[in-house]
Amino acid sequence: MQSIVEIYFVIFTIYMRGKKRTTIYDIAEKLNITASSVSRALNNSSYVNEATKKLILKTAEELNYKRNTLASNLRKGQTKTIGVVVPRINQNFFSNVIAGIEEATYQKNYNLIICQSNESHEKEIKCVNTLINQHVDCIVISVSVDSNDYQHLQNVLDQGIQLIQFDRVADELETLKVINDNEQASFEAVCHMIEQGYKKIALLEGPQNLNIFRQRKEGYLNALKKYNMPIREEFIIANAWTKELGAEATRKLLSLTDLPDAIFASTSDFSALGVLEVANDLAIKVPSELGICGYSNEAFTEITSPSITTIDQFSVYMGKTVANLYFQEMENNDTVVIPKIISIKPKLMVRGSTLKNS
Amino acid sequence: MQSIVEIYFVIFTIYMRGKKRTTIYDIAEKLNITASSVSRALNNSSYVNEATKKLILKTAEELNYKRNTLASNLRKGQTKTIGVVVPRINQNFFSNVIAGIEEATYQKNYNLIICQSNESHEKEIKCVNTLINQHVDCIVISVSVDSNDYQHLQNVLDQGIQLIQFDRVADELETLKVINDNEQASFEAVCHMIEQGYKKIALLEGPQNLNIFRQRKEGYLNALKKYNMPIREEFIIANAWTKELGAEATRKLLSLTDLPDAIFASTSDFSALGVLEVANDLAIKVPSELGICGYSNEAFTEITSPSITTIDQFSVYMGKTVANLYFQEMENNDTVVIPKIISIKPKLMVRGSTLKNS
DNA sequence: TAAATTTCGACAATCGATTGCAATTTGAAA
């Protein structure tokens, strides 16, 4: 019995392989009318007799007609597609942003083409070019870590394609932008730590060519300044943005003669996790002997012991904002396009790892 | 100064808005040749003089020409695009699979269109139809939890589009499939727990219309059978596949007169986390008084205390496998298409939460 | 030098849907 079904399947597949899809011409021919009428009926345009319209729709259904979006898009000059380029699809923050974008675009019947740059400038350029070739209506991008020039983004604008940058943005390009107020968030985080009684706060910073890491450092410095605390170069560790690098930086910091009593892992929760693990290994008590603050509000920060204080970026909301910004700009495209920046205020999530006072 | 730059930008934008992109006809006109030659040159086809080819490429560069993929695809009848439908983009397992697919497809110069069904059958149908309209070459899908019929997938096949199911698959549809050997993995996990000395193992099961959850239950039952342990209906809790439902199920289990001494959260690590939290609340010691095993190897399972025993599904690898399966099938499409199933063997990750003996 | 091959590039059709304009039909008013 099983084998019969299989054979049938195989024949069926072969049969279908070469078969052409039904087009509006097939429908027109069958009904002895022209393709234009069919098109009008399918697009629910006026100027089609109600009776014939019904007939056309019924026939389309019968023949299992599916519109060829390629042809339609080619003719209409728009694809109702948004291209997204992110460093890594499977990084929590980005997959959440994408989910947010998807949610908003789905409602408007838009499609999403997704690429990941893998933090490579070269691949990022290729992705962008592909999206241009695909004639997407809009490109949404968060630049990769080793991006240094932005000719490829300028290209997007030159081709008349809307460009929205989010999170990691090239400041010098005047485009629509959706960003987090990293500076303010960092400032608040460090202020919170100071208020908890930490006096020697170290910073794990990320690659400074990315605006977000510059801003987070700025916030850190501002907080120190506000409380008249000295800035110590040896407490600022560059390029500590993975768990391993965070751990390494921590070992370095904890081998100083004058130890820090808190570490602000401004790069990510992963580096904060690295800090926590090293502290645990060295039997240094968190938060009493060492305070730890991360960045991003990854799910795991809630369940470590102690739980990790961090900063929530409202990533899904950010995605929705990006998409809606585009739709908004589309709707009043009659007037002038003015570069617009939307800044989202992240939220400090105070947890066990910085609660020295309680 | 600032405002001058802005004004310039605005003018520039408006100017670009209405501008047509350069086409092969523009290039042809400029060089006084025909579009066909331009096309051939750009496609690196033979039968173009080396000198003119160079000239064409140079001119294309100068005019900032970008190929219109829509037109090209329409003509060629293939889009070099793969459509992916998953329940949730930002769920770890799926975002990893997508990353894997992306990696493999990028190398072959294929594009990815991504949709999420949000676990809704209705939305899943819409996604699939969109992808059909887009004339994607292949659709990759993991069905949503409330899928009950598969007419929309049959449709994909009817349109002559390659269909690959992964992880959550409709058994009755004969398509290419990439799955995990859930039954075997569950079997091993439960055997491991029994060998650790647990005698009364409860099961948190997922919606049984999904094949993966049926298989995991089967593995659980087989392990009990192997060790001649009784199957107790009250130890099997249906539909416990979120953290909250896992916690709720645990409270229910721990209020029985005859308590289980281990819980296999076959649905996810999140439900295992729920179990762990309830155990902690009730001051029940893990693993000595209660063993816990999850499923999926989420990042956080490593950092809970105790860390959670779980099952790794090699999600990124799974994505690559899916994509490569497609390319492989493409390459030998001269012969018959035979439904093919690739089964990946997941790996039991033994951690603290089940190590009763040590 | 004449004949036979290659090489090169032009021509025109094609992919499928859309749309401005023209032609036809319908129905109502005169």
Add this chain to the structure above:
DNA sequence: TTTCAAATTGCAATCGATTGTCGAAATTTA
């Protein structure tokens, strides 16, 4: 019954790239 406007439908061009066919030019061979 005639006239006129409105409602339908048809015609044909268009979107941009690709490709089979064929003639002209260049090159090789006899």
